[in-house]
Amino acid sequence: MTADADDEASSRLLPDSGSTHSVASSFLRSRLFSFGSSTGVSSAVAETSAYTALDRALDHASRPDDTILGAPRRPGSPAHLKARHPHRAEYGALSSAQSLSSCATEVNHPKDEPEADPRLFSHRRRDRFRAKSTYYLKYYLPILTWLPNYSVKAALAGDILAGLTIASFNIPLSLAYARTQIGVPEKYGLLGFTFPQIIYACMGTVPVMVTGPEPAISVMIGQAIAPFVTAGNPSFEEMERRAIMYNGIITALFAIIYLVMGFLRLGFVDALLSQGLLRGFITAVGIVLTFDTLIQALGLSAIAAAQNIPTASAGVKLGFILTNLKNAHGLTAAISFIGFFLIIFFRVSRKRWGKRFPALIYFPDIFLIVVFSIIMSWKLDWYSKGADIVGGLERPNIELKSPLTSETLPRVSEIASSAFIIALLGFFQTAAIAKNIFADPPTNPHVAPPKNPTISMNRELVALGTANLLGMFMFSLPVIGGYGRSKANAVAGARTQLCSIVFAFATIIVTFALLPAIYYLPRATLAAVLGLICIGLLEDFPSELIGYFKMHAWGDLTLVTIMIAITLGVSLQIGISVGIVISLVQIMRHATRTRIQVLARVPGTIDTFRNADVPSHDVADHELDSLEKLHNVLLVKITEPLTFANCGELQSRLRRLERYGTMRMHPSLPAMRSGDQNVVFDLEGMTACDTTAIKVLLAIVEAYRSKGKFVLFARLPATKKMMLLFKRSGLSRLLSYNSHPPAYFSSIHGALEALDECIFETPGNWSPEDEDREIEAMADEDPEAIEEDSIATDIEGSSEGEETVDEKTYLKREMV
Structure with a gap:
């Protein structure tokens, strides 16, 4: 900055009405809205000159004959600081003996300060359009930002290991979600972790987020479509066909809802979810999933289907379990409970000894239990003894077709309201992951992703909508962020979205090449794996309940109680709907x-x-x-x-x-x-x-x-x-x-x-x-x-x- 420019800046910074505000605002405007300097002077020198000009202007304003706001001048002390902020030093700000110019030599300014792209200010419309198009493309495709800056040495090993770790227990879970909760073939559960996962990895803004089918959403979808699937006592093949059709429609509605919300920039709706509503939702889903899993684990699925129990309330399911304990299949129950206790044993051991032996974090216990049960089922011929197995799974065909046809469009209105509520809750869960699991900005710079874009809920909606848009053509289960697997992904050392790509390719290999290897997998083992999910959904409920009592949070406690009571007595959908309505009424009452x-x-x-x-x-x-x-x-x-x-x-x-x-x-x-x-x-x-x-x-x-x-x-x-x-x-x-x-x-x-x-x-x-x-x-x-x-x-x-x-x-x- 030249001397003339320095004097000009100093004159601009002089207070025109005796107000510190005019000085500071002029300075901030000159700093915040300057896109570069044509003098060729470095940014550090320019900043020092600007601070010096400001300090000189304040010194001129604080002379005895021209004080700011009439404040008396004190030796060695800027009058504006003493007069305006007499207790500023208590909050860690400048002391009275410091001047703003002294800060320029003490503050470590960044060496490489970003400069504005000159194309954005070009007089040629074509240059401006190309520049903005590039930035917009990077905005909605964050992979174009973090992948060119990817650190192979710092992040590659952790991403690959985390992706394989997540795949080892999520692939078996996807089989359970599809068949046990929704009633569709297992391949549609696997497809939710394949190509839609890659789409989210390219468009998502949360590095550790792992998307795919979720147990809570699968339970709600299964309950929503059950009345239409079982209407008229159809055959097993017809029930499966209907379940596939309705599942594809819901996935399509997920895609439409998320894309519309994303492009309308409605990401702020995640603030509508109160802590009590979230806890009530998770607890209600955990209760319903526990009863469904117990029916599967005890070998009572056939009896339950004959009595139309899958469409009943959680209370009816509990009564059915207690009444039919004598009819439980012994081998199926033994496989389920032994597998469940083994999973819990490994989980407790990992929690107890994980810090002492970090390698235990990557121990694929669920994967090994699944492989061991397949071998035992094959060697001991469990199928002939009455234990249900997965059997031959048809390899998915990459024949993309839309679930929204002239035949299925009349069915959309039947489940549109349920799909909207389920999609909204799925987005709430995804937003909870973005807020609680991955801090933005990262609190630990050593595990921060390389130049990852800022987390945006609007872009998360667009990413989820695009992933479900691809998933609907494959009739996969709906795709949302998974809280448990995302947390495990972060613990396993994931740094970027590359871990999701690794997970997706592992699932693709299993889906298109290794499906015959799981022919003898007992469904009781899948029930045991689901039991772990039930524990995860319910384990925090007692501590949060005690916390509500300690804080006298009677409103949240009442909301949780209402949701659980309606879920047990009526249905999960009604309980969630009532909770959302109560939350919206509270918001409107507060806002109006x-x-x-x-x-x-x-x-x-x-x-x-x-x-x-x-x-x-x-x-x-x-x-x-x-x-x-x-x-x-x-x-x-x-x-x-x-x-x-x-x-x-x-x-x-x-x-x-x-x-x-x-x-x-x-x-x-x-x-x-x-x-x-x-x-x-x-x-x-x-x-x-x-x-x-x-x-x-x-x-x-x-x-x-x-x-x-x-x-x-x-x-x-x-x-x-x-x-x-x-x-x-x-x-x-x-x-x-x-x-x-x-x-x-x-x-x-x-x-x-x-x-x-x-x-x-x-x-x-x-x-x-x-x-x-x-x-x-x-x-x-x-x-x-x-x-x-x-x-x-x-x-x-x-x-x-x-x-x-x-x-x-x-x-x-x-x-x-």
């Missing part, structure tokens, strides 16, 4: 509630007001009664932006304050105040408003004016946009009493003084043109940038010898 406070003055102060109903940091509960309340003035604070959603109750809550002076009184009690009061609105929190809110404010002001009362606005965040809205709606005209400027004041104390001195009872000389000039002079700034200290001082604060300030000038100086 008008939050206003009644204020009172803190004794011994002039312009310090607190909520008269709720204790604060400096006013204890027992001190609320000592606050000074004004009987002829109602002080009301609006704490949030006013919109059509939350302004509906403003008038009714205001009338309640008029009657009682507090929100703690029930409206059935007799009135305690006459309601004949002037009103001062503290609008510091009302940073925005819409036309509906303006109409409500107009009605309030008109009602008070008809009674001969005044309405004054204090601490209004006066942006140009809001003031124009007030003017055009006529609100400013209603607030201008007896030809005075509109009653906008910079402080509550100033508004109260205007009422005490009866300023509005004498004629003024204000005209609407004055307001037009005031609005035109405003900068359209963010409301938070308005500084109260930049407002002119009160008339009593003027020093002796100054000219007497007339009412018009006084009110203009008090206007925000």
